[in-house]
Amino acid sequence: MSEKSYHSDCAICKNYKEFEMPSDIMEASKKGKLALFCGAGISTENKNVLPESFYMTIQNELDNTDTSMSFSETMQKYCDLPNGRRKLMKKIRERFQYIHSFPELEERATMFHRELSELHFVKTIVTTNWDTYFEDYCAAVPITIPEDFVYWDGNERCVLKIHGSISNLGTIIATTNDYEKCRENLEKGIIGATLKTILANNTVVFIGFSFGDEDFASILNYLQGEMKEFLPHIYIVTLDQNLYEKIEYKNSTCIVTDGTYFLHSLKNKLIAEKLIVNSGIMGDIELQKYLVCGIHSKIASIDFKTYPEVIYCLAYQDGICHAFDRFIQLYKTGNYNIPGVLNGSLKAYDKITKDKKKQGNYWDASYYEGYMNGLMYILLCGEKHPMVNSFPLFYLPNTKAEMNSFESFEEELCKVSKFKGKYHKYAIKVLENLLEAEEIVVHHPPF
Template sequence: MTKYLENKDCECEFCKNNHNFNLPKDIIEAVQNRNLVVFAGAGVSTESRSVYKYTLYEEIRDLLNLDQSTNLSFSELMSQYCKQPNGRAKLLRKIKERLDYVGSFPELERRASNFHIELSTIHQITEIITTNWDDLFERKCGAVPIVTIEDFAFWNNPGRKVLKIHGSINNYGTVIATKEDYEKCYQSLNSGIIGSSLKTMLATKCVVFIGYSFGDEDFNKIHNSLIEEMKDFLPHAYIVTLDKKAEEKFSNINITPIITDATFFIKVLKEHLIHLKLIVPDENFGDIYDVLDLVQEEHTRLSSLVNIKENPQVILTLCYQDGLIHSFERILAMRKTGDYSNPQQVRKIINDYEIIKQQKYNDGVYHDVAYIDGYINGLIYFLYNEELDCIPCYYVFGYEDDIFEFEDFLEIIVNSEITHPESFKYAFNIANKIDNKNGDTVFHHTPFL
């Protein structure tokens, strides 16, 4: 058991549930082996008390004028609501209204998606199961949604997937809410392809239930079904919960409770993986924004102040800067998938580009060589920015030292024809083909080679 301690002095709304806990060795090993499955419930979504003051259950109960002491289960209450004329349509509209309301306030959306964003950069977690209807795992974690049997064709594809066993708000016909829906759903899970895959995951991998409670209808149905079928062969699982009585409640069903906040649990897990150098720190992404702004400013400065007809070598410098910009933009765009949080994967990309660059250099395609050098430098800066003071924004073929300042670049480029005659001639031929009568044409390298 690995113990992580955090200052527990803060009692604000966001930190008060960040209880210290022991991180089980099983979970660490499962993540390292890409064998951890997250099973997420309503507690890590828009139904969290930190997002809405009242749950969908409470809202529907009040609309039905039922007493707060009602003991109807969630699905029974939804069935009751659907008995009115057009009840099903009204329920779906109510669900959509709640999700749309959260989406219309960035503060609420941030609260609803804190867990998803924290999870997103743990590249080793590629399989998620959820009973939630929202699309936060898709939008914030880059997960491909598996909702119907047809979708299941994508399950073995590379990348992160989320199995949505209670449907999706993006496909109203799949939403599972009423007692009748639940019965059909669990009949299907007991006999269908998706259900078989679900059981295989729960039976062969390390599962962490997050956002559920012992009395949760979804949790009880799913877990009881597995217990009946697998009995003593069901692997040990974990549940992240704030219920301080969980030890007693889960002691007989082979589940170990971890008493802490769901997002805090993921954050602590991530800190451990960073310590083991298995993922890139999230801070590296934040640093990229500032450096990207700098490179774009220098790109605009160069293209507006130096004429490519008079200084053709600038064409290759612009390609280098395009490579930097595209590298940074892709890193940021792909952050949610976790791909670029994998240091081993980033190093492989760098090595692959080095091979392509050598071939391009041998073929004399110098604008591609400059672009690739920029792209590689962007990846290197992302991985090692703590060790680097700044990014070289300028580039001249044949000049081996880094060039950081515009003024230094202007001095160095004067000798570019001598420094690397072949690339100068290559750039000169490109410049002669460009119609730049007004002097405002900007040479641009697209993100293709």
């Protein structure tokens, strides 16, 4: 999604309104001091996900036409019916399951979360949402009950779920009774104390809330009641151009645009300053891994008893695939988008590779050679670099010949297998150990 890659007639893109990014938010981002307070508008309750909100679904089931009733009052009325609480929990779960069953709907519901995943500097998220999208798409550690605070870590992305989670039905805050208990917990418990610490030490941006939103009102009332003269200045990302005039909390700045577009614009500015790297390369890495796996399967069919040295290429390609696998698996943490992280890893693995070669452990050395090249490809992906255009798919430690096809690899393998030197002898030793351990497939594990 580039700055101008949207259309005004698109239901989603029409809300991508241009705005001036506050310098305060930019500076907080660079220092890792940006905290996000996220409401239902960035998730399943976004109008672009389903035509009817959960509130209206319950209102219709109650046959209630009084839309002045708040969300919690409506949920309370539903729960007051026989088995109402149990039915409500099932309704909530069914809504999430329905969205999950249609990838298009879940993609819309998680646009914000997927945009956030690359913003490695955002470690603190507070949400009133029940879904698990911050966990699933941003690798955030959920903090739902006081016992969860053992996982609270400033170096790891965490999401404080002040209204509970669908993964723990007993924690869900929905009714007026629930809201009262939540208010008491905020006033007296560790969650409230943590909220105040977040507000005191970070630049705070509210996203996904609107005027009349009960969650939004309760949080602002809590802030004003608890912080008093120490009220922090907050930013509110909203599509309501008149929100500032409607709210009583005047120590705030409204940014009129879509929440996902706000994150996208912030990310682009930080990419321009090279504070976010490796953005948008997931598809390239997945494609390269697919190519390596295809060649790997072909090489695995070579008779290793006749050509023992083939195990070095297999270990090398295992290393490449594991580097790519780890990138794909951990990409949503944002850690691979931190400048300099891969450089540090490359130095560490370069030392390991050299040590393995000195020890005469050529199989492990081949594996780490592949892992290093996998990291190098990730680092250089998107740049016009010879390695990216001609990635070394093949490897033999006892040759310097160029191997750019399966045929050229086979030819070189035949040549080196005629020499009964140290690489040949070590390969036979590795194979003997594998056969003794009844290993049928020659495979190097990720360690």
